[in-house]
Amino acid sequence: MNRKLKNSELDRKSVDEFIKAEKTPIIIVLDNIRSLNNIGSVFRTSDAFLIEAVYLCGICAQPPNKEITKTALGATETVSWKYFENTLDAIAELKSMDFKIASIEQAENSVMLDKFEYVAASKLAIIFGNEVKGVKQSVIDVSDVVIEIPQVGTKHSFNISVSAGIVLWDLWSKMNKSN
Secondary structure, eight states: OOOOOOGGGSOOOOHHHHHHSOOEEEEEEEESOOOHHHHHHHHHHHHHTTEEEEEEETTOOOSSOHHHHHHHTTGGGTSEEEEESSHHHHHHHHHHTTOEEEEESOOTTOEEGGGOOOOTTOOEEEEEEBTTTBSOHHHHHTOSEEEEOOOOSSOSOOOHHHHHHHHHHHHHHHHHHOO
């Protein structure tokens, strides 16, 4: 029989432990995400995988914000974040810090996520685009790689928070297999 675990049995980090912990060398870049619930969800998923930071760009709302907090469940207090008016400015900063830039999008010459090789401890910035328009072409143009999530149904996309969960789980799994 399987007994559901109590929160006290989950061995989660405190906020102080999280802040002091070694982070996964991934920065999430949100390129003009309009839904505050999606932004909050990305913070929560980023907390789960000890992501280094979330960069909010363009029309993205910023913490503190009631709607972000509702889905982030405190993750805006643990995950570092920074705001940029322009996504290309965020990318320029990341490139200056030796991050490889990966846009999550359907594009010519994209690499399917299951085929993408992630080397543990390599610095990676992952860009997720607007819920309707996706990642801007100008951002794709300066990306080192475009990663596509395989899909076989009738729909052409996932919700951005679902995409973030899929991609982060995949990369975290690959990173921990090579340790």
